[in-house]
Amino acid sequence: MGLEAWMPEGALTTRVEELVNWGRANSLWPMPFGVACCAIEMMATLSSRYDLARFGAEAIRFSPRQSDLMIVSGRISLKMMPVLGKIWEQMPEPKWCISMGACASCGGVFDNYAIIQGVDRFIPVDVYIPGCPPRPEGLIDAVIKIQELVEKERLAQHL
Amino acid sequence: MSLEDDAIEALKARFPEAFQGTGEHAGAKWAYVKREFVVPALTMLKNELACEMLMDLTAVDYLGKETPERFCIVYQLFSLSKNQYFRLKAWVPENDPQIDSIWSLWKAAPWAEREVWDLYGITFRGNPDLRRIMLPFDYNGHPLRKDYPLIGRGERQNFPRYVK
Amino acid sequence: MPLQRAVRTPMEIEEQTDGDLGSKRMIVNFGPQHPATHGTLRAIIELDGEMVTNMDLEIGYLHSGFEKISEYRTYNQTVTVSDRMNYLSPLCNNVGLSCAVEKMMGIEVTPRCAAIRIIMYELSRIADHIISVGLQAMDLGAFSVMLWSFIEREKLYDIFEAVTGARLTTSYTRVGGLMRDVPPDFEEMVRTFMETGIRTTREMENMLNENEIFRGRTIGVNKISKEDAIEFGLTGPLLRSCGVAYDVRKAHPYLGYDKLDFKLITEEGGDVWARYRVRVGELYESFKIVDQVLRNMPSGPVNIGDPEVVIPRKNDSNYPQGGMEGLIYHFKNYMYGHGIHPQPGEVYMATEAPNGELGYYLVSDGSAKPWRWRVRPPSLYNYQAFPVMCRGGSISDVVSGLSSLNIIAGELDQ
Numbered sequence: 001m002g003l004e005a006w007m008p009e010g011a012l013t014t015r016v017e018e019l020v021n022w023g024r025a026n027s028l029w030p031m032p033f034g035v036a037c038c039a040i041e042m043m044a045t046l047s048s049r050y051d052l053a054r055f056g057a058e059a060i061r062f063s064p065r066q067s068d069l070m071i072v073s074g075r076i077s078l079k080m081m082p083v084l085g086k087i088w089e090q091m092p093e094p095k096w097c098i099s100m101g102a103c104a105s106c107g108g109v110f111d112n113y114a115i116i117q118g119v120d121r122f123i124p125v126d127v128y129i130p131g132c133p134p135r136p137e138g139l140i141d142a143v144i145k146i147q148e149l150v151e152k153e154r155l156a157q158h159l
Numbered sequence: 160m161s162l163e164d165d166a167i168e169a170l171k172a173r174f175p176e177a178f179q180g181t182g183e184h185a186g187a188k189w190a191y192v193k194r195e196f197v198v199p200a201l202t203m204l205k206n207e208l209a210c211e212m213l214m215d216l217t218a219v220d221y222l223g224k225e226t227p228e229r230f231c232i233v234y235q236l237f238s239l240s241k242n243q244y245f246r247l248k249a250w251v252p253e254n255d256p257q258i259d260s261i262w263s264l265w266k267a268a269p270w271a272e273r274e275v276w277d278l279y280g281i282t283f284r285g286n287p288d289l290r291r292i293m294l295p296f297d298y299n300g301h302p303l304r305k306d307y308p309l310i311g312r313g314e315r316q317n318f319p320r321y322v323k
Numbered sequence: 324m325p326l327q328r329a330v331r332t333p334m335e336i337e338e339q340t341d342g343d344l345g346s347k348r349m350i351v352n353f354g355p356q357h358p359a360t361h362g363t364l365r366a367i368i369e370l371d372g373e374m375v376t377n378m379d380l381e382i383g384y385l386h387s388g389f390e391k392i393s394e395y396r397t398y399n400q401t402v403t404v405s406d407r408m409n410y411l412s413p414l415c416n417n418v419g420l421s422c423a424v425e426k427m428m429g430i431e432v433t434p435r436c437a438a439i440r441i442i443m444y445e446l447s448r449i450a451d452h453i454i455s456v457g458l459q460a461m462d463l464g465a466f467s468v469m470l471w472s473f474i475e476r477e478k479l480y481d482i483f484e485a486v487t488g489a490r491l492t493t494s495y496t497r498v499g500g501l502m503r504d505v506p507p508d509f510e511e512m513v514r515t516f517m518e519t520g521i522r523t524t525r526e527m528e529n530m531l532n533e534n535e536i537f538r539g540r541t542i543g544v545n546k547i548s549k550e551d552a553i554e555f556g557l558t559g560p561l562l563r564s565c566g567v568a569y570d571v572r573k574a575h576p577y578l579g580y581d582k583l584d585f586k587l588i589t590e591e592g593g594d595v596w597a598r599y600r601v602r603v604g605e606l607y608e609s610f611k612i613v614d615q616v617l618r619n620m621p622s623g624p625v626n627i628g629d630p631e632v633v634i635p636r637k638n639d640s641n642y643p644q645g646g647m648e649g650l651i652y653h654f655k656n657y658m659y660g661h662g663i664h665p666q667p668g669e670v671y672m673a674t675e676a677p678n679g680e681l682g683y684y685l686v687s688d689g690s691a692k693p694w695r696w697r698v699r700p701p702s703l704y705n706y707q708a709f710p711v712m713c714r715g716g717s718i719s720d721v722v723s724g725l726s727s728l729n730i731i732a733g734e735l736d737q
Contacts, residue, residue: 078294078295078298078314078315079294079295081318082318089321111309111310112310112311113302113307113308113309113310113311113314114294114302116315117315121316121320122318122320122321123321124321
């Protein structure tokens with residue numbers, strides 16, 4: 001005899017999941033891995049006209065230990081890839097990754113010896129944004145898609 | 160007389176055995192010297208002809224063309240007082256890619272020489288710090304040479320895969 | 324194979340001693356991922372307490388192989404590559420590249436094309452300098468100044484998008500002309516922007532000029548002497564802040580800059596404050612230049628009439644519509660192996676980018692693709708002088724100085 005007897009089967013677990021997912025989705029703290037031209041568009045998205053703070057992404061932490069969304073913006077070269085991997089490992093779970101722009105998604109204009117042909121070869125990416133550079137509306141759309149992804153997650157996924 | 164004519168005359172007079180000819184295109188003239196005489200020639204240009212600034216130091220790879228040697232080092236000099244440019248070039252052979260370093264003349268030279276070493280493989284004798292600058296330190300090969308493939312030799316795939 | 328080195332760089336000391344030098348000497352790694360580095364720069368600083376004794380720099384984190392790619396593209400296609408180098412002012416790179424190829428081929432552009440190129444060049448310079456001042460202020464704590472400068476940049480993006488079609492990667496110029504003419508309301512857009520732009524610049528100056536914190540952190544910080552500046556090959560605002568009056572627009576004018584009336588801003592001091600004053604002064608001069616050119620804007624065609632270089636328009640009266648001649652040029656200019664063929668030779672074209680002297684060194688072998696495409700990056704030579712500027716200062720001066728150099732990593736690493 002307890003509270004569960006008065007509740008429908010399994011209702012309590014689902015609501016905690018929803019609560020946790022709602023909290024995570026609406027307070028995504030991005031870690032901008034700004035590298036090249038896409039970083040300028042990302043800075044423009046974080047500025048006054050296309051304000052990313054309305055989506056809860058107010059606290060831009062350049063420290064990986066305090067963030068949960070990594071936005072890889074720009075072309076990743078041979079020297080930068082180990083740095084990217086290290087920063088990705090330093091981020092605590094749960095974490096998501098947006099690959100912003102053509103260069104981070106697939107190498108972009110640079111099909112040569114120096115640029116990694118897509119960051120998703122080495123780190124798991126959740127949302128890709130095409131464009132060179134993508135418009136700020138594109139980045140906002142990607143953040144909304146990440147929010148939708150987060151809201152559908154199961155609690156046991158990150159245990 | 161313009162700086163270019165003055166410089167060519169002075170080089171011909173001072174280093175007759177090292178002077179290897181001139182070239183002209185698009186309104187500019189340049190001179191070729193033998194690579195052993197690069198440091199004395201540039202010292203003369205800097206101290207006596209007032210070429211105070213080294214604007215650029217780079218190399219060109221003429222693989223497959225009919226040129227005296229394969230590589231050519233290009234020194235782009237600028238004179239602030241006379242407000243004119245001058246270009247000096249030196250041929251470097253393929254089987255012995257070395258040339259004297261000019262780091263003692265201009266403080267702008269070390270990084271430019273490191274870049275040429277990194278991308279072309281031309282050694283600069285006397286540069287105290289000749290390591291790679293643009294590519295990772297353990298990279299093999301010199302990408303800007305004409306016989307190096309554009310997509311590289313697999314270095315861009317050689318990284319560990321991180322899982323969430 | 325690396326040679327014998329005369330000095331141990333801090334990076335080697337760090338590797339060999341594991342960073343532990345005993346007492347208060349230590350080695351600190353600054354970058355490449357850091358909120359205060361503008362781009363992917365790394366500095367390994369040897370500190371004695373808070374004072375910097377030595378510094379080693381590592382670059383190359385954004386090396387994209389621009390020079391190699393350009394050897395596989397035609398002269399008109401490399402304009403897209405040049406956009407991505409200095410991504411704060413891409414139009415400056417585009418204009419410089421087209422001017423270099425035109426100098427090599429001996430082509431003179433039409434007056435209207437030159438006027439539009441000058442306007443877009445100066446608008447890019449405004450975009451670059453205003454962001455540079457804004458980021459410099461943000462690094463020292465004045466966050467609102469950065470937001471104001473980004474608003475002005477957004478207004479400039481609106482103009483660039485209306486004219487070229489893209490906000491950032493414009494690729495606007497072509498050899499012999501431009502991609503297309505400006506829209507009819509161009510002058511109105513630019514004049515509206517100029518009013519608010521000048522007002523915002525004055526507000527930023529009011530905020531920063533008499534501010535004790537800003538002055539305390541910039542005056543006397545990161546000084547470099549005039550002789551050192553010339554030895555290191557510094558150009559642009561860094562050279563002019565040491566008192567050397569050298570600007571490529573006045574010394575070797577291109578595109579008609581010699582007919583315009585603008586001042587050369589120089590300052591004495593060679594420190595961060597002098598560089599800030601030079602950049603703000605240049606902002607006002609750029610507004611003046613844009614105003615002059617707009618008042619005397621010539622009319623006429625934007626592209627030169629030579630069909631071998633620029634394809635004729637479909638309604639060009641010299642090649643009546645439906646005629647074979649005009650149509651042939653539409654194919655010939657873009658077919659593989661055909662197109663613009665400069666004579667074999669080389670050229671060095673210097674332009675005054677916001678960061679310094681952006682020089683293009685092109686070598687042509689007579690084919691449609693450049694044999695060697697080299698850009699002289701002003702940021703490389705500016706950054707090389709940074710350890711000399713920082714020696715003897717404190718570590719917080721490193722942050723202040725780095726933002727005043729305005730290093731763009733895309734241009735630095737090529």
